[in-house]
Amino acid sequence: MVAYWRQAGLSYIRFSSICATALRAAMKPELKAAALKAAESSVKVYKAKVAACKCIKQLNDNRDDSKYMHHGL
Incomplete structure (x- = not known):
């Protein structure tokens, strides 16, 4: 059973x-x-x-991702 608003071609928000x-x-x-x-x-x-934005990029560039990587998977 389809809702009548859907049958009318409307989204629920509308x-x-x-x-x-x-x-x-x-x-x-x-x-x-x-x-x-x-x-x-x-x-x-x-x-x-x-x-x-530059500050966040710099923080990301300096982050040590090796401790988050899973080796050997």
């Missing part, structure tokens, strides 16, 4: 987004503001600085 939007639209105004605030997503993207 289906749940449509349902959430419909639910928020049907809410009473006093509850809608809190629901809209909770629905916001916040994502921060940080770009790595060149100096930090």
